[in-house]
Amino acid sequence: MDIEDVIAEVLQRIVPTKEEENFVSTLMEEIKEKTEETIEELNLDAKPYFVGSLAKDTYLAGDHDVDLFIAFPLDTSLEELREKGLELGKVLGERLGKYEIAYAEHPYVRAEYKGIRVDIVPCYNVKNWKDVRTAVDRSILHTHWVLENIKGKNNEVRLLKRFLKGINAYGSEIYIRGFSGYLAEILIIEFGSFLNVLEKSDFMLRKKIIDPEDWMKRESEITMKTIKREVGEDKPLIVIDPVDPRRNVAANLSWERYGLFYFKSQEFLKEPSTEFFFPRKKIGNYLSALRSRKTHLITLTFNPPKLVDDILLPQVERTAKGIKRQLELEGFKVLGYDYGREFIFLEVDRLEREGIKVKRGPLYFTQHGKRFYEKNDIVWIEGKELASEKPISTFIVDVLEEILRKGQFSAGKNIKDAIVKGDILVDFVPKELSKDAYLFLSREKFRVK
Amino acid sequence: MDIEDVIAEVLQRIVPTKEEENFVSTLMEEIKEKTEETIEELNLDAKPYFVGSLAKDTYLAGDHDVDLFIAFPLDTSLEELREKGLELGKVLGERLGKYEIAYAEHPYVRAEYKGIRVDIVPCYNVKNWKDVRTAVDRSILHTHWVLENIKGKNNEVRLLKRFLKGINAYGSEIYIRGFSGYLAEILIIEFGSFLNVLEKSDFMLRKKIIDPEDWMKRESEITMKTIKREVGEDKPLIVIDPVDPRRNVAANLSWERYGLFYFKSQEFLKEPSTEFFFPRKKIGNYLSALRSRKTHLITLTFNPPKLVDDILLPQVERTAKGIKRQLELEGFKVLGYDYGREFIFLEVDRLEREGIKVKRGPLYFTQHGKRFYEKNDIVWIEGKELASEKPISTFIVDVLEEILRKGQFSAGKNIKDAIVKGDILVDFVPKELSKDAYLFLSREKFRVK
Numbered sequence: 001m002d003i004e005d006v007i008a009e010v011l012q013r014i015v016p017t018k019e020e021e022n023f024v025s026t027l028m029e030e031i032k033e034k035t036e037e038t039i040e041e042l043n044l045d046a047k048p049y050f051v052g053s054l055a056k057d058t059y060l061a062g063d064h065d066v067d068l069f070i071a072f073p074l075d076t077s078l079e080e081l082r083e084k085g086l087e088l089g090k091v092l093g094e095r096l097g098k099y100e101i102a103y104a105e106h107p108y109v110r111a112e113y114k115g116i117r118v119d120i121v122p123c124y125n126v127k128n129w130k131d132v133r134t135a136v137d138r139s140i141l142h143t144h145w146v147l148e149n150i151k152g153k154n155n156e157v158r159l160l161k162r163f164l165k166g167i168n169a170y171g172s173e174i175y176i177r178g179f180s181g182y183l184a185e186i187l188i189i190e191f192g193s194f195l196n197v198l199e200k201s202d203f204m205l206r207k208k209i210i211d212p213e214d215w216m217k218r219e220s221e222i223t224m225k226t227i228k229r230e231v232g233e234d235k236p237l238i239v240i241d242p243v244d245p246r247r248n249v250a251a252n253l254s255w256e257r258y259g260l261f262y263f264k265s266q267e268f269l270k271e272p273s274t275e276f277f278f279p280r281k282k283i284g285n286y287l288s289a290l291r292s293r294k295t296h297l298i299t300l301t302f303n304p305p306k307l308v309d310d311i312l313l314p315q316v317e318r319t320a321k322g323i324k325r326q327l328e329l330e331g332f333k334v335l336g337y338d339y340g341r342e343f344i345f346l347e348v349d350r351l352e353r354e355g356i357k358v359k360r361g362p363l364y365f366t367q368h369g370k371r372f373y374e375k376n377d378i379v380w381i382e383g384k385e386l387a388s389e390k391p392i393s394t395f396i397v398d399v400l401e402e403i404l405r406k407g408q409f410s411a412g413k414n415i416k417d418a419i420v421k422g423d424i425l426v427d428f429v430p431k432e433l434s435k436d437a438y439l440f441l442s443r444e445k446f447r448v449k
Numbered sequence: 450m451d452i453e454d455v456i457a458e459v460l461q462r463i464v465p466t467k468e469e470e471n472f473v474s475t476l477m478e479e480i481k482e483k484t485e486e487t488i489e490e491l492n493l494d495a496k497p498y499f500v501g502s503l504a505k506d507t508y509l510a511g512d513h514d515v516d517l518f519i520a521f522p523l524d525t526s527l528e529e530l531r532e533k534g535l536e537l538g539k540v541l542g543e544r545l546g547k548y549e550i551a552y553a554e555h556p557y558v559r560a561e562y563k564g565i566r567v568d569i570v571p572c573y574n575v576k577n578w579k580d581v582r583t584a585v586d587r588s589i590l591h592t593h594w595v596l597e598n599i600k601g602k603n604n605e606v607r608l609l610k611r612f613l614k615g616i617n618a619y620g621s622e623i624y625i626r627g628f629s630g631y632l633a634e635i636l637i638i639e640f641g642s643f644l645n646v647l648e649k650s651d652f653m654l655r656k657k658i659i660d661p662e663d664w665m666k667r668e669s670e671i672t673m674k675t676i677k678r679e680v681g682e683d684k685p686l687i688v689i690d691p692v693d694p695r696r697n698v699a700a701n702l703s704w705e706r707y708g709l710f711y712f713k714s715q716e717f718l719k720e721p722s723t724e725f726f727f728p729r730k731k732i733g734n735y736l737s738a739l740r741s742r743k744t745h746l747i748t749l750t751f752n753p754p755k756l757v758d759d760i761l762l763p764q765v766e767r768t769a770k771g772i773k774r775q776l777e778l779e780g781f782k783v784l785g786y787d788y789g790r791e792f793i794f795l796e797v798d799r800l801e802r803e804g805i806k807v808k809r810g811p812l813y814f815t816q817h818g819k820r821f822y823e824k825n826d827i828v829w830i831e832g833k834e835l836a837s838e839k840p841i842s843t844f845i846v847d848v849l850e851e852i853l854r855k856g857q858f859s860a861g862k863n864i865k866d867a868i869v870k871g872d873i874l875v876d877f878v879p880k881e882l883s884k885d886a887y888l889f890l891s892r893e894k895f896r897v898k
Contacts (some may be wrong), residue, residue, distance in 0.1 A: 205814050236833075256638050259813050259830035263822065294804025294843050321662040332799070333780065335807060349780070349803040355743025358784060364708050364897075375713070381708040384685075389892070394743050443838070449814075449828040 003195070003272040007159065010277045012159045016061045023410075024054060024064060025255045031068060031090050031096070031113060038092045044084055047071045047125060051139040051234035053181050056146045059158040066118040069139055078133070081394075083328035085122020092120055103308050105135050129244035142182050145430050149212075149242075159194040166277040167264040168445075169257045174310045175340070177254035179261070186212060186239055187248060188367055201265035205258070209238045213246035228380060256446045263448035266412045286437035288313035290427060296351050297437060298396065299429050300344040302422030305414050312341060315412020319419055320344045326403045332396055338440040343433055344419075345440050351426065352394045361386035452644070452721040456608065459726045461896035463607045465510045473503060473513060480517060480545070480562060487541045488519075493533055496520045496574060500588040502630050505595045507606040509614075515567040518588055520574035531555050534571020541569055552757050554584050554774050578693035590692035592629050598638045598661075598691075599679050603734045608726075615726040616713040617894075618706045623759045624789070626703035628710070631862040635661060635688055635698060652882070654707070658687045658778055664694035671695055680801020692765035698760030705895045712897035735886035739876060744784060745800050745887060747845065749793040751871030754863050759791060769793045775852045781845055787889040792882055793868075800875065801843045846873050 014117050016024070028050055037050040053059035063187070070088055072081050086101075089109025094098025096118060099111035109120040123136045132138055136189035150157070164170035164179050172180035188196045190212050204210070206230075215223040223245045230238045230248045236258040269277050290297055303314055316339045324334040324346060332350040359376070362368035364386050367376040373379050376388035393399055403409055404420045411419060429437045465473070477499055484497040501516035502508035513707040519537055521530050535835075538558025540547025548560035558569040572585045581587055594746060599606070613619035613628050621629035636646045639661050653659070657680075662878060664672040672694045679687045679697045685707040690696040717725050739746055749772070753761055765788045773795060782798040808825070811817035813835050822828050825837035842848055852858055853869045880884045888894050 019816065202814065255813075255833045259833075262814060292804065294801070294841075331782065333803070335803065335805075350799060350801070352743070352799070354782070354786075354798040355741065364704075365651065365711060373898060377898070378892070379896070380892045381895040381897060383703045384704045384708075386897075387892075391741075423594045443827070443829045443836075446830040447828070448830060448835075449822060449825070 003269075003274065005192070006272045006333070010159060010162060010276055011155060013278070014060045014162050016154055016305055020061060024059075027064070027114060027116060027174060028054065028066070031066060031118060035068065035070070035092055037089055038095060041086055042084075042091065042114055042300050044088060045073055045076075046084070046088070049143070051143045055143050056150070056185065058146070058150075058161070058181065060162060064116045066113075066116055067139070068118055068120050069136065070122045071140060071334050072122060074124055074126070074133075076124070076132055081122050081124070081134075085120075088122070089120040089386075103294075103306075104310075106276070115411065115417045117352060127297050129241075129246065132244065138241070138244055138247070145242050146182070146185045146189070148406050149188075153188050153208075156163070156188045156192075156194045157185050160188055160197055162277045163194070163198075163264075163268070164261065164277075166373045167260050169260040172252050174252070175313050176257070178257040179253060180249070183239060183249050183253070186210070186242065195269075197267040198269055201262045205236060205262065209240070211240040213240070213242040215240045219245045248262055259449060260446065283448075284438050284442060286429065286441055287427075289438060289441040293347075293441065295346050295439065295441075296396075297424040297427055297429070298346040298348055298400065299433065299437070300419060300422055301342060301345075301425065301430065301433075302415075302418040304341050304418055307414060309341070312412075312415070313339070315415045316341070316344065319409070319411035319415055320346070323403065326409045327396070327400065328405070330399050332399070334379065336440070338436070338445070340433075340436060343429075343436070345437065346440060348396065351396050353396070353399075355391055355393045355394050359388045359390065361388060397426060400424055450722065452718075454722045455723055456643070456823050457490075457610060458723055459861060460604060462699060462727070463509045463611045464604055464681070465508070469510060471507075474514070476517070476563060476565060477503065479721040480515060480567060483544050484517065484519070484541055487537060487544060491533075491537055491540060493537060494522055495533070495537065495571075498589045498592070500592045504592050505599070507595070507599075507610070507630065508613060508633060509607055512566045515562075515565055516588070517567055517569050518585065519569065519571045520589060521571060523573055523575070523580055523582075525573070530573070530583075534569075538569040549835065550569075552755075553759075575610075578690075578695065581693065587690070587693055587696070591690075592707075594691050595631070595634045595638070599634065600638075602637050602642070604632050604642045605637045609637055609646055610715075611726045612643070612647075612717070615724075616709050616727055618709045618713075621701050623701070624762050625706070626659065626701050627706040628702060630699070631701070632688060632698050635691065636661070646864065647714040647718055654685060658689070660689040661693040662689070664689045668694045693863065709762050713722065718742070732884050733887050733891060735878065735883055735890055736876075738887060742796075745797050746876055746878070746889075746890065747795040747797055747849065748874040748882065748886070749868060750791060750874065750879065750882075751864075751867040751873050753790050753867055756863060758790070761861075761864070762788070764864045765790070765793065768858070768860035768864055769795070772852065775858045776845070776849065779848050779852070781848070785889070785892075787880075787885070787894070789885060792878075792885070794886065796890060797845065800845050802841075802844050802845070802848075805838045805842055806841045808837045808839070810837060818891075846875060849873055860897050 009243045032048060037200050038094060039046050049071055050067065051069050054064065054066055064449035070085055086107055086109065093109045096111045096113040101107050102110045111118045121136055124131065124133050126132050126137045126141065144222060161170060161181060161184050164184060169178045169416040180338045188361060190210055191197045191200055192321055209227060211234065226248060227238055228244055235248060235251060236255050237250040237253055239249040241249050264276060320337045320339045323344065324337050327334055327346065327348065331353045335347040335349065338345040363384050364381055372386050379386055379388050401424065479845055481497060488495050492799060498518045498520055499516065500518050502516055513862050519534055535556055535558065542558045545560045545562040548558050551559045557571065560567045570585055573580065574581050574897045575581055575590065577585045609631060610619060610633050613633060620627045639659055640646045640649055658676060675685055675689060675697060677693055679700065684697060684700060685704050686699040686702055688698040713725060717732065737781050769786045769788045773786050774792065776783055776795065776797065780802045784796040784798065787794040809861035810821040812833050813830055818835055821835050826832065828835055828837050850873065856869065
């Protein structure tokens with residue numbers, strides 16, 4: 001299959017039909033109307049904006065999440081914005097059908113209308129980057145910029161997004177750290193087409209800096225500061241936000257996700273296939289993976305506190321690293337770790353260690369030597385030094401329980417208690433984690449070959 | 450029991466009876482006569498000397514090895530000395546009863562007479578240290594010096610020797626590296642009595658240098674050179690040989706053996722007991738030691754080449770260290786090792802390791818990264834780097850056999866072949882090694898508490 005045929009076949013599956021387009025535009029019309037009604041009813045000074053891929057017409061067929069931003073004037077206090085925004089969300093949510101409260105930087109309403117998710121997010125009505133006050137304020141500017149610059153390349157964006165999804169490099173969430181939709185849009189606008197972007201996977205990494213709106217000329221000091229900061233943090237890519245020179249659009253992109261894009265781009269260009277866009281999921285069995293690797297899987301499960309992923313997951317990671325380090329000090333080799341909101345995986349080399357621990361002591365003819373001799377029951381000489389040994393527990397669960405009980409591990413502060421109270425599972429995971437366990441053990445997550 | 454009673458009881462057991470003294474002096478008379486006859490018969494220009502503890506009257510009751518030195522004039526060539534000495538040894542050996550050839554710096558004859566071992570060793574008839582040409586030449590001078598200086602303290606020497614034997618610190622052989630008989634004699638002469646020597650166990654170590662014949666004054670340059678050399682090699686004690694300023698009598702004394710003396714001296718002075726001189730041997734079972742330690746014992750057995758201990762044992766040690774290092778590179782922890790002429794012990798933490806080995810690769814976006822990607826079957830990304838894994842054998846014997854087969858370990862040159870051809874035993878030793886295995890696993894060898 002040559003590359004044009006692959007692309008044609010993929011496009012057929014990802015470009016919305018006329019019918020779907022009509023459904024979406026009707027949907028947005030109706031939501032807009034209801035929103036304006038609600039704003040009037042509540043007598044608010046606010047303006048609704050659609051942002052996200054629906055607003056930019058870069059959504060994939062069948063993917064209809066609505067991002068509805070309620071923009072308040074800049075002179076609104078942050079408190080008022082939160083309060084009024086939430087109030088509006090609730091009333092509008094009621095009117096749309098059902099809703100719930102979700103939490104990000106601020107609480108917001110997640111409603112559902114005609115089976116479509118509608119996020120109702122309050123923000124400031126900023127006109128340019130100098131006005132930006134909350135993390136979401138830029139979205140309206142982003143939408144505006146993309147609509148102005150995309151010039152009919154919407155389907156190229158769709159191809160890139162689908163490709164990134166297929167190779168597992170899409171999504172800017174903290175637990176993914178892949179390409180965001182906005183980043184995909186910028187890359188298409190910058191390089192002109194889906195295939196061009198793929199061909200630039202090596203070039204981009206070397207050039208490092210993409211600056212579509214030439215902020216370097218317009219605001220060189222601020223832009224340089226941004227670049228310096230991001231270089232200091234060793235980011236794979238620096239994409240100066242076309243609407244804000246202080247921001248790297250690729251700030252959350254990890255080296256691993258970029259790496260998937262790097263290898264899969266080159267592979268695709270050499271041997272194109274629809275597989276890259278729509279991979280056949282082949283999830284194996286984690287138990288057979290364990291058997292063939294002759295390693296063991298320790299799983300900690302716990303009830304995490306109710307915190308957003310951005311706050312919680314880095315804490316879980318810190319904890320996983322902390323426990324890994326302690327286990328290694330205790331003589332178990334940790335071949336890898338992974339984690340989620342409610343679990344930590346540790347792949348270890350064995351379940352039982354030796355039953356004694358040798359303690360190296362001081363020079364035997366010193367005062368310290370004398371004390372060491374007096375303090376320990378079994379003492380012998382090695383070279384000029386004393387040594388001693390004591391029995392230790394051998395089973396990894398006993399060792400881990402002691403580490404947890406004594407709190408001898410570095411951990412995220414909001415999560416330590418939950419982990420200490422949690423469970424330890426050996427070579428077995430609850431059914432809902434079996435896929436994660438397989439992906440972890442097989443190293444599928446960041447596999448490039 | 451107070452200290453005088455202990456000493457009295459010990460003396461009773463170690464001082465030869467009148468009867469034994471008579472037996473020994475008759476024995477020496479007879480051997481001397483036969484030697485002189487043989488020298489005459491062979492028409493040799495040589496003189497017999499008795500050296501060692503029998504000659505110095507510092508032997509322990511029942512311990513009657515005879516050291517018979519045949520001293521040749523200084524103008525004899527080394528070759529002639531070897532040849533004539535061996536010839537004489539054989540004829541004399543025949544005359545005494547049975548004999549065999551033994552090997553040290555030179556071959557010599559080990560004969561037996563009336564059930565007593567008689568070593569017949571050729572040497573030069575040196576009058577002082579400047580004439581010394583072979584390692585054994587000093588013995589006649591040593592005997593002479595001790596006889597001149599011991600001043601009736603022969604039993605004090607006997608006590609010290611028996612004490613050192615009891616605490617396992619006696620013997621200057623390479624596989625022991627403890628106190629020699631001559632060193633014990635010097636210490637008694639220097640400090641005056643058995644108890645004085647014990648009381649000086651700490652003082653001696655701090656003073657470091659003992660120089661009974663004041664060579665520092667008489668030959669300061671040479672003596673300083675000796676001291677510098679021995680300090681450089683970090684010896685626990687430097688005892689300038691009363692008959693040769695170039696030599697440290699304690700050169701072969703190890704820190705471990707001195708440590709046994711150090712702790713046991715202090716313990717004895719605090720709580721005297723005959724136990725120190727005649728310990729009840731309590732050899733435990735190595736299998737129960739293994740069970741309680743929850744470790745494993747790997748034993749390599751082999752047929753060593755016919756070399757003296759001084760040559761062979763350091764090579765075995767080097768090999769043991771080399772194999773230990775390789776096993777640790779392969780992921781097995783080696784808690785300790787020990788060795789003898791025909792075996793190497795390795796205490797390890799486990800018999801099975803994990804079944805995969807992770808290989809860390811280069812940065813993924815480099816030429817090296819490209820090659821790594823092409824060369825390996827399973828490749829994934831960790832951070833900015835590639836990683837790969839391959840299956841490995843898990844059983845320690847398979848791993849060890851591969852190390853041996855590939856010769857991937859540093860070893861003594863005369864011994865590598867023997868070890869590669871030898872056997873590997875797991876958690877089991879031949880009966881003749883079971884005591885060694887126990888002493889090793891229990892760390893009894895250099896236990897001080």
